[in-house]
Amino acid sequence: MSKQESQGFRTRAVHAGHGLDPVTGAHAVPIYATSTFGYGNAERGARLFAGEEPGYFYSRLSNPTVRAFEEKIASLEGAGDAVAFGSGMGAASAVALTFLKAGDAVAFVGPLYGGTEGLLRDILGRFGVTVHEARDVEALRTLVSDRTRLVWLETPTNPTLKVVDLRAAAKVAHAAGALVVVDNTFSTPYLTRPLEFGADLVMHSATKYLGGHGDVIAGVVAGSTDLVAELRLHGLRHVGAALGPFEAYLLLRGLKTLPLRMEAHCANAQALAEALQDHPALQALHYPGLQGHPGHEVAARQMRAFGGLVSLDLGSQEAAFAFLDHLKLFTQAVSLGDVESLSSHPASTTHQLLGEETLARQGITPGLVRLSVGIEDPEDLIRDVLGALEKVPVSAGR
Structure with missing residues (x-):
């Protein structure tokens, strides 16, 4: 070793x-801001281009x-x-x-x-x-x-x-x-x-x-x-x-800060998921850190902690959009993993090109919202999500 x-x-x-x-x-x-590197002589250049010798010759490749x-x-x-x-x-x-x-x-x-x-x-x-x-x-x-x-x-x-x-x-x-x-x-x-x-x-x-x-x-x-x-x-x-x-x-x-950030992401996501359990506005809640998640035992074997993503299903696109539009700390944006909390509606953004049949088969419903939980204070994030859920019309998909 x-x-x-x-x-x-x-x-x-x-x-x-x-x-x-x-x-x-x-x-x-x-930051080596150069497109190319001198390699000294033609013989060495040939070896570098053939992958026979390590070294730098062109920044597209190395x-x-x-x-x-x-x-x-x-x-x-x-x-x-x-x-x-x-x-x-x-x-x-x-x-x-x-x-x-x-x-x-x-x-x-x-x-x-x-x-x-x-x-x-x-x-x-x-x-x-x-x-x-x-x-x-x-x-x-x-x-x-x-x-x-x-x-x-x-x-x-x-x-x-x-x-x-x-x-x-x-x-x-x-x-x-x-x-x-x-x-x-x-x-x-x-x-x-x-x-x-x-x-x-x-x-x-x-x-x-x-x-x-x-x-x-x-x-x-x-x-x-x-x-x-x-x-x-x-x-x-x-x-x-x-x-x-x-x-x-x-x-x-x-x-350099990945392990510190991931600890915060995971702790916040776990706290948020636990706060949302049995919430009447949700038709489904997905987080591997919950005992009721079907993959919890496998996740416990494979993962140090359970990640910084929480997905929830509000039953309809109308409900999902209303919820998203009332969030204040979860910026609506694609991508994830930012120190700042983000939110998205996969069916109409990152996965929309898959088509309705594939989305339905894979459980990516019109009411599904993905939350990328950031490293803010957990109490503030929970308050934000619960407050947005209160704004969802009761008739919207439930």
Whole structure:
């Protein structure tokens, strides 16, 4: 075990991936704002471009600031390596285009983030990739075959907060020879490390909790050294969704407080969910930290705490919109994981392109609202939500 591997999560969140700058002694990682790097001689340039020698030659493919972020994520996820992208969808697209080809199949346990599901269904389907949706791990067993190249999971799922047994799903996938990709955006490596449960690749929309302050768009994928090398050589090089050095700098800064922020997010979400139990305005309340949640026991095995997202169903779009419009501290906005609380209506925003039939099948109802619980004082957040619920018309969907 290396010194870094023996260190705790909070220590690695602060120190992993970088030290003092060897040239200047700078304590923070410098922003290397350059498009290209001189590589000295033609022979070395050829080796760099072929991936035969590590080094920096073009910031679309390699940059020291970005590399520090990648190394930190690899450490936090317990991975051999990581590769960064300009967005979460850039990361997802690179994974799909690197590891899938015409004639392959991909299976997922739904729901997924609307953009990911759109990529799988709408884009890959045009190029001869078959897409299968499973409701749970048991259904997944009947869908995978020797054509299945990828099994795609989220933990928990977006936006219904369903909890998938990662270890069980990985066994099903590996028995069919498929790779397991887990979108760990909602949990972050502080709460769940999917590679420890059998995943082959773990990805994030780093825009969310990893950045944590609502000021950066980014994605990242971690996994074994060999898989990440393949993804870097093909997915990053050919898709071109590169992360910029300034964005990498913001992510490095955000990650230093990730464990502290996640503790606050989780504590606030738990308090809010408990305050909303049995509220007469709600038809359903989704939070894995509640004993009554169907995935509570699995979540307790897979997660350090239960996350910062709470979803609630008010029964109709009319009720959901009335509730959202009366919130004061929960800004209506897509995205999540910000220190500031956010709220959204998935059926009309992030998941609207899936269509009514898919939304209904996946439990993304017209009355469903997703709350990204921030780090404000919990009493203020609870008061805000309860006050907004009082403004929902009694006849609106209930």
